[in-house]
Amino acid sequence: MSANRFNGFTDLGIGIGLRAPHYNHILTRKPVVDWFEIISENFMIGGGRALHILDQILEQYKVVQHGVSMYFGSAEKLNREHLRRLKELVQRTKTPWLSDHLCWGSVDGRYTHDLLPMPYTFEAARITSEKVREVQDFLEIPVAVENVSSYAEYHDSEMTEWEFLNEVVERADCGILLDVNNIYVSSQNHSFNPFDYVNSVPAHRVAQIHIAGHSKYRKYILDTHDHPVIDPVWKLYERAIQRAGHTATLLEWDDSIPSFQEVHGEALKANKFLRSTVLAEAV
Amino acid sequence: MKLMQLQRTMARAVMQPLTSSERMQRRAPDGGPMKRYASRFIKPNDRLTSFERLEIYNRQYWFRILAALSEDFPGLHAVLGERRFDAMAKAYLIANPSRSFTLRNLGARLESWLRKNPKWAGANQNLALEIVRLEWADIEAFDGKAEPALRPEDLLSAAGPRLKLTIQPYVRLLSFLYPVDDLLLEVRKEDDDTDFASNAFTEHRKRKRVRAVRKLKPAEIFLAVHRIDNSVYFRRLGLEEFSILTALRQGKTLGAAVESAFSKSKVAPEERPLKVQTWFQTWATLGWFCRPEKKRAAG
Known part of the structure; x- marks a missing residue:
């Protein structure tokens, strides 16, 4: 069920983010890893070490691109230079699909370098979905949009976040990168039932799932990617794959990064849940 | 509020500098109270006011870009x-908010x-x-971008004073007083x-x-900032070396670059040919010259 047109009909298994502190371990020990996710912007450069490492990784591993600054939800036009460089990288990595966030972060050509929350309005859904389509057409590969963690909501919103996500992906006819940690974080910050979110997502559009850890503060939770995955997030993950099937899963760990073995070990915990989907599908 | 207007309103607040205690300012970009500004578009919840919710993004923005600049310099x-x-x-x-999709710039x-x-x-x-x-x-x-490097065979039919050599885009040539x-x-x-x-x-x-x-x-020094095996190195250059490389980068022919480099040089004329030969050998070994485009196409 998980190999679908939104992930290039692949079934990659469990991956981790490719991060600089692990380069040496990966290149010298060549650990068995199903796939790596790269942050596209880190490799949209002219040359040098990062691209050299990437080429070595590409010789041995499957790589999927994940972006942080396409800003599908920004009201301004897409940055053509960004798209051109992204396409060069897509041709290099041969990524089966590409993801970026359902958010905005730039206005009038100025970048915040943050994943700012969308107002859940029909106007925003129309603008966002048009941009997702434009990116898909330009890059000629499937695009998946990822739900973000948020700390604020707008008066202007006309629907729930998951209704907005559904509206965008249906209009754009694109995939979903379902981040169950982000759903958990936002559910705690905005007091909704995270299972309502997971249960409402069109399962056939889920191209990939993200899992991660976060940091809890007194009045809110921050999406910091610097801890192991907590049990409530694993429960959401379990529900997500019950609905979407054996889906490409990626652990994000971006700060206070521990050893490769620790990160990979944490990611492989997903196997416990993925195996049950294999059994369920076989029965 | 239209999407563009909402995003401009929020971005103005998010990009507004923090106070000295790293909190969001009480005064909004429009001159009024920030509490009122935030409450116009951000919903409060049972734990946080509109101001406090907006402040999370305002602080994250400044922490992120200040850390990035500090790391680079x-x-x-x-x-x-x-x-x-x-x-x-x-x-x-x-004065210079980011205008690039990457913090690298x-x-x-x-x-x-x-x-x-x-x-x-x-x-x-x-x-x-x-x-x-x-x-x-x-x-x-x-x-920076690296073009395919010049090989000895690329020069077989082209060598001579009218030859134009292109320096790799990633090589930076700079002079300093310290x-x-x-x-x-x-x-x-x-x-x-x-x-x-x-x-x-x-x-x-x-x-x-x-x-x-x-x-x-203050005493002038000349430097090539370049890379070998993906690590950056600083290589000190003599005045004449620096002049030749700078002239080549400006598009001058080999002959014109060498001639102008030695026009006021103290290097004795009889020593010059050997020096120039040694320099070019070194630069070529370091991969500083690009292969001519015609040769690149031919492999």
């Missing part, structure tokens, strides 16, 4: 000191801005300008050794080194 940080660097960085980022306008706004560099203005130039060159050399290359290497070494020494001790040593360099009599 440890040498400037050492020259200015912690407090002055922080103040300078805030002023720079207010955040410091692209720092040298020109600092030149126009010398008060932020204080007494160390010349040294600050020099080191910021070197650090930006280091960023460009680290991930030995900022040594200073930057020492600052980085201190930063690497911080695990083994207290921060205060490391800062003290860096400040001492900066003072020592500042006291030096």
